[in-house]
Amino acid sequence: MKIFNTSQIQKWDAYTIKAEQITSLDLMERAATACFDWLTEHVTFHNRRICFFCGVGNNGGDGLVMARKCLEKGYAVSVYIVHFSSSQSEDFKKNLQRLIDLKATINHLVEDNSSFNLKESDLIIDAIFGTGMSRDISGFTSEIIQLINQTGKEVIAIDMPSGLSTSSLLKNDGMVIKASTTLTFQCPKLNLLLPDYFKYYGEVVLINIGLSESFSSVEPSSMFYVDANFIKSFFIKRKKFDHKGTFGHSLLIGGSFGKIGAIVLATKAAIGAGSGLTTAFIPKCGYDILQTSVPEAMVEIDNDLELAYFNYKVNPTVIGLGMGMGTSEKTIEGFYRFLKHNSTPLVIDADAINILSKKPSFLELLPPETILTPHPKELERLIGKWSNDYEKIDLMTDFTEKHNCILVNKGANTLVVYKKEKYFNSTGNPGLAKGGSGDVLTGMITGLLAQKYTALQASILGIYLHGKAADCALEKGISEESLTASDVIQHIDNAFAFFSSKTIKK
Numbered sequence: 001m002k003i004f005n006t007s008q009i010q011k012w013d014a015y016t017i018k019a020e021q022i023t024s025l026d027l028m029e030r031a032a033t034a035c036f037d038w039l040t041e042h043v044t045f046h047n048r049r050i051c052f053f054c055g056v057g058n059n060g061g062d063g064l065v066m067a068r069k070c071l072e073k074g075y076a077v078s079v080y081i082v083h084f085s086s087s088q089s090e091d092f093k094k095n096l097q098r099l100i101d102l103k104a105t106i107n108h109l110v111e112d113n114s115s116f117n118l119k120e121s122d123l124i125i126d127a128i129f130g131t132g133m134s135r136d137i138s139g140f141t142s143e144i145i146q147l148i149n150q151t152g153k154e155v156i157a158i159d160m161p162s163g164l165s166t167s168s169l170l171k172n173d174g175m176v177i178k179a180s181t182t183l184t185f186q187c188p189k190l191n192l193l194l195p196d197y198f199k200y201y202g203e204v205v206l207i208n209i210g211l212s213e214s215f216s217s218v219e220p221s222s223m224f225y226v227d228a229n230f231i232k233s234f235f236i237k238r239k240k241f242d243h244k245g246t247f248g249h250s251l252l253i254g255g256s257f258g259k260i261g262a263i264v265l266a267t268k269a270a271i272g273a274g275s276g277l278t279t280a281f282i283p284k285c286g287y288d289i290l291q292t293s294v295p296e297a298m299v300e301i302d303n304d305l306e307l308a309y310f311n312y313k314v315n316p317t318v319i320g321l322g323m324g325m326g327t328s329e330k331t332i333e334g335f336y337r338f339l340k341h342n343s344t345p346l347v348i349d350a351d352a353i354n355i356l357s358k359k360p361s362f363l364e365l366l367p368p369e370t371i372l373t374p375h376p377k378e379l380e381r382l383i384g385k386w387s388n389d390y391e392k393i394d395l396m397t398d399f400t401e402k403h404n405c406i407l408v409n410k411g412a413n414t415l416v417v418y419k420k421e422k423y424f425n426s427t428g429n430p431g432l433a434k435g436g437s438g439d440v441l442t443g444m445i446t447g448l449l450a451q452k453y454t455a456l457q458a459s460i461l462g463i464y465l466h467g468k469a470a471d472c473a474l475e476k477g478i479s480e481e482s483l484t485a486s487d488v489i490q491h492i493d494n495a496f497a498f499f500s501s502k503t504i505k506k
């Protein structure tokens, strides 16, 4: 799914109105009804008042429609209009009149009279500003936002938490509604995916308001939300006469004394992701462990306790390396010799990234479109410090342009950056914040790259399936707390089940 900015969303809105021959009022009714339906499924109305804080634009209009729908159901409702401007949108005015016709009590909050009283059990709906927020909030509106935040009550934001723009850096940190949930329309917005603003948007729910599909297929964007439909657009199904040679040969290089588990996990994950043949190249001390725990893999050995010579014999399609590898002098020297002679596509993780950070000159030896999978600390060592998410994305962009590589920044909404293109993952859960998850991801991306996917596709498919496998594990009853990297590997099959041609239902 493409991620659009405010002006593109406005274009999409206008395009739909024209294509479907509906009015903007109809579209508002449709959007607000979808939000109301979500509320009725997810919120308790019993013994509770729903307090709508509505601006005077179309976001406020959405709030008024929802308030009307609540009143029609007999729910307790309070409506507060925040008069941040003397000009009101046409659809806001029409919906205000409809509420007045229903004899609803409307409270008007203005510069000199902006106080309101909330009760313990109130639920707040924030419909002050939506995607139209274009400049810093000032005066009494900012006070209202601060007062709402101070109540500590549950807030559900409509489209955007008021005060947060769709896709630009927030300058005034205190002037944004802190929502526990944001019901955003049709597509995610960049600022609803960035870790910096999580404290404002909380859980993000995509509300389908039926905007025209054809617009999003032609409107360009360099930012994408990686969901199931996006994966379907390039997923390769297996065919009857495919054989193991069709799916490549993955070589996983890593491990050191005490860290053989990392390479075991990565090797298993490469196999789970569909690698045709898989070999692990490890220090001798891990030989028995590998052969016993991953019988499907071949094993070649290096020095006794750490990697030093990188003298494997196989001729792989792709190499994934770094997991549990350590950063000893001997390993660094061997890694350098390996890079000097290697032209096989690479997926680089963990200690191998740390070595590249210590020895930036090695970066020039990477083959084109090498995939690097750093967690935030490894990323910082590699590209330098950033003071906000926008700066981080810029640094990642510059790095991938300079070194013609792909960066996979692991975390919630794992971000893949390849030059101008940005891909945010939709799958995964906090259970993945545990040692071993990253080894599994690198193994999976390696196993996918060994097949017929491009480096960018393998990265995107890898992050999606990895997160999906973790989500499937939770659906089977495993908790976020107890989820292990091995559980993720065991559920890769369920993650594939959404796309594969032949799967057995369990």
Ligand SMILES: NC(=O)C1=CN([C@@H]2O[C@H](COP(=O)(O)OP(=O)(O)OC[C@H]3O[C@@H](n4cnc5c(N)ncnc54)[C@H](O)[C@@H]3O)[C@@H](O)[C@H]2O)[C@@H](O)CC1
Residues within 6 Å of the ligand: 009, 010, 012, 013, 027, 028, 031, 055, 056, 057, 058, 059, 060, 061, 062, 084, 085, 089, 128, 129, 130, 131, 132, 133, 134, 135, 136, 137, 138, 158, 159, 160, 185, 209, 211
């Ligand atoms: N995207 C869509 O297709 C749809 C959008 N709808 C709603 O329309 C919203 C956008 O509506 P609007 O464009 O009217 O904008 P908003 O309702 O977000 O904001 C209202 C107006 O306030 C002004 N403004 C911006 N920043 C301000 C500030 N700091 N202080 C004072 N005034 C400021 C702007 O002129 C803006 O148009 C969406 O967020 C959504 O809730 C829905 O009603 C229908 C469908």
Ligand SMILES: [K+]
Residues within 6 Å of the ligand: 059, 126, 127, 128, 129, 130, 157, 158, 159, 160, 161, 162
């Ligand atoms: K809002």
